[in-house]
Amino acid sequence: QSALTQPRSVSGSPGQSVTISCTGTSSDVGGYKYVSWYQQHPGKAPKLMIYDVSKRPSGVPDRFSGSKSGNTASLTISGLQAEDEADYYCCSYAGSYPRVFGTGTKVTVL
Amino acid sequence: EVQLVESGGGLVQRGGSLRLSCAASGFSFSAYTMNWVRQAPGKGLEWVSYISGSSNIIYYADSVKGRFTISRDNAKNSLYLQMNSLRDEDTAVYYCARDNGGNEDYWGQGTLVTVSS
Numbered sequence: 001q002s003a004l005t006q007p008r009s010v011s012g013s014p015g016q017s018v019t020i021s022c023t024g025t026s027s028d029v030g031g032y033k034y035v036s037w038y039q040q041h042p043g044k045a046p047k048l049m050i051y052d053v054s055k056r057p058s059g060v061p062d063r064f065s066g067s068k069s070g071n072t073a074s075l076t077i078s079g080l081q082a083e084d085e086a087d088y089y090c091c092s093y094a095g096s097y098p099r100v101f102g103t104g105t106k107v108t109v110l
Numbered sequence: 111e112v113q114l115v116e117s118g119g120g121l122v123q124r125g126g127s128l129r130l131s132c133a134a135s136g137f138s139f140s141a142y143t144m145n146w147v148r149q150a151p152g153k154g155l156e157w158v159s160y161i162s163g164s165s166n167i168i169y170y171a172d173s174v175k176g177r178f179t180i181s182r183d184n185a186k187n188s189l190y191l192q193m194n195s196l197r198d199e200d201t202a203v204y205y206c207a208r209d210n211g212g213n214e215d216y217w218g219q220g221t222l223v224t225v226s227s
Contacts, residue, residue, distance in 0.1 A: 001172070003154070034212030038155070045205060045220055046147075046155065051213035089155050093212050098169050099145065099157035 004029060004090055004102035011108040012080045020105045022073040022090030028100050030071035034093035037066060037075045041086045049088075050075060077107070085109045112136040112216045114206050119221030126196050126225075132189040132206030132218055140164070140184035143209035146191050148202035149220075156202075159191065160209070173199075196225045 005023040012018040022029065022037075029035055035053045038046035048057050050066035053073065063078045073092070077084055090102035118130040132144070146158040159180040160169040168180055179192040189206050203222050207214035 032212075036213035038214075040155075045217040046214070047217075048213055048215050051210070051215075057215065091155075091157075091213070096169065097157075097171075098160045099147075101147075101155040101157060104154040 001028075001094055001097040001100050004092060004100055006088075006090060006102040006105045008103075009106045009108060011110055012077075013110045014080055014082065016080050017076060017078045018080060018107060019077075020075045020088055020090075020107070022075070022092075022102045024071050024073075024092055024094075024100070026071060028071075028092040028094035028097075029068065029073050029090075031095075032093045035066070035068055035073045036091045037064075037073075038089045038091065039084075039086045040089065046089065080109055082109050112208065114208065114216055114218035116204065116206055116218045116221035119204065119223045121224045121226055122196055124196060124198060124225055124227045127192070127194045128196065128223060130191040130193065130204055130206075130221060130223070132191075134187045134189065134206075134208075137208070139182075139187040143167075144182065144189045145207045145209055145214060146180060146189075147205045147207055147214070147217075148200075148223075149205070150199070150202040153202075158204070161189070193223070196223075198225050198227070201225045 037050040040046045054066040177195045203220040205220045208216040
């Protein structure tokens with residue numbers, strides 16, 4: 001099972017919006033509703049930001065939103081803030097391979 | 111409050127073995143599937159293994175199949191990962207994570223495993 005493809009990095013100024021793509025196949029992203037996104041700051045454990053493609057856990061700001069079209073999922077951060085600078089990983093259920101993670105994207109706030 | 115605390119990491123020789131533990135608290139442990147996820151230094155996240163609440167469903171990543179064994183003791187609220195025939199590429203921080211139906215909603219702080227020749 002290959003890792004999902006994410007851009008290596010994206011950047012934006014405070015207040016701007018950035019979108020991270022996550023491309024898989026019909027056997028993972030395109031085939032199931034179980035796409036999630038994780039934020040990871042250096043030296044810290046990952047934190048769930050989006051689950052089931054577009055749902056936000058309690059406590060996650062509504063600046064974070066998720067969507068999916070075909071085999072590609074996306075995470076959008078609106079109104080970018082300094083604390084959003086981190087690595088972001090998508091993850092999908094893939095049948096008998098319960099989890100496949102994306103390659104990771106570093107978000108830089110300029 | 112949900113807490114997951116990993117332990118058992120350390121320095122081990124190539125070909126050696128190590129057993130990781132994850133102590134869970136703050137939730138009904140037996141009701142949840144659990145996962146191990148690892149992260150090599152400077153690299154991305156990699157799913158390692160999955161075990162259902164009653165241990166009747168278990169999966170492994172191809173990279174560890176036949177070498178790693180996941181298990182749990184619901185009476186002790188504990189998750190384990192027995193790692194044998196360790197390779198250089200197994201060097202990573204290992205996280206245990208609670209599965210909340212297709213996603214990992216709580217993660218431990220991780221334990222570092224270093225495989226050295």
